[in-house]
Amino acid sequence: MGGFPVLTADYLFDRNSPLQMLLSEETLTSVCHQYDFMVVAYVYEGEGIHYIAQDKIRVEPGDLFVIPPGVTHVFQPLDFTGSRPLRILNVLLKREVFDIPPELTGSLSEADLARLAFFRKQTSWSGYKDKAMELTDLFNNLQKTYSNQTSTSLPAMYSLLCQLFSSIDPHMQVPFHEEPQMENDPFHDVILFMLNHFNQRISLQEISRYISISSRHFQRLFKYKTGKSFIQMLQEIRMKYSCVFLAFTDMRIQNIALEVGIGDMKYFYRLFREYSGMTPASYRHWQQYHYHSILEGMIYSARHSAR
Structure with a gap:
């Protein structure tokens, strides 16, 4: 994958904390x-597929x-209907989090520092793979420390962060180990193809050949599985990319339209207004003050941890 939006710490971090x-609740x-920072992403609820770098991984x-x-x-959630959501608990870590404050150096072990x-x-x-979900309590405590941050909570935050890294360090794997499982629905690959080629001209004939079925059969199956036509889905993808470019870049609106293939x-203004209820310029201005709504409302909760 390449040429995709970069979500920046300057915009996503709402306080001085690193x-x-x-x-987040993921969508198709x-x-x-x-x-431009590190993320520890923990699958909290639901099943899905994680496309990362060049790898495709079934997750639970x-x-x-x-x-x-x-x-x-x-x-991407495994379920096409939205009835079984995929929720991801994300710990976002600025680069500065690895610059240990001098007052904490003495309280961390050599192993933690290393x-x-x-x-x-x-x-x-x-x-x-945390099959027993033993890390849930640690994430809950980390969330409480983050939410109730005071000048005296920094040691507790670093202690929990070190516990997290200590727990996962001995077991991290690349490639990610998976047990044998059933093949994924090929329409997940179709949507990934659309996500990867959203700025190109994609014809119905081309996309149906991608999974070796007729265009007519493809249209019928796609609408049945997703509730949307191929064109509706492609327009939605392009509008979502437009929202991210508006939020995270200073690109001119005309350049964003071209960037998403329109x-x-x-036509771009009409699609964008239908999708967001506002003009691109109004959306960009609104996002400057509503960072919790970034990524088309995917954020499920910014203040409450896993139950």
């Missing part, structure tokens, strides 16, 4: 993206991923 926690058309509750800056990824230094240098993703500005 740590942020978000519980969640956009492929990168970060307890699966954890350490995602360094610059690694492209997206989660482990933090190790994770800081990671450039490839890694994974861990050369007709009147």
Whole structure:
């Protein structure tokens, strides 16, 4: 994957803390993206597929991923209908979190300091299967510390962060180990193809050949599975990418339209207004003050941890 939006710490972190926690609810058309910071993503609820770098991984509750800056990824729920949501608990870590405050150096063990230094240098993703979901309590405590942050809570935050890294470090794997399982529905691959080629001209004939069925049969199956036509889904994907580019870049609106594969500005404005209820300029202005609604409302909760 390449050429996808980069979600930046300057926008996503709402306070001076180098740590942020978000519980996101993923959709079929969640956009492929990168970060300029590290993310520990923990599958809290539901089943899905994780497309990360060049890998496609079936995920379930307890699966954890350490995602360094610059690694492209997206989660996708296994269920097409939205009745079984896929929720991911994300621990966002600014680069500065690895710069240990001098007042804490003496309270961390040499092993903790070495482990933090190790994770800081990671450039490839890694994974861990917490089948018993034993890390849930640790994430709950980390969320409480984050939510009730005071000048005296920094040691507790670092203690919990070190516990997290200590728990997953011995078991991290690349590639991520998976037990044998059934093949995924090929329409997940179709949607991934659309997410990867959203800025190109994709014909119905081309996309139906992608899974070796007739265009007519493809249209019928696609609508049956997703509740949307192929064109409706493609337009939705392009509008979601447009929202992210508006939120995270200073690109001109005309350039964003071209970036998502739409050369007709009147058509772009009409689609965007139908999708978001506002003009692109109004959306960009609104996002400056509503960062919790980034990524088409995927954020499920920014203040409450896993139950």
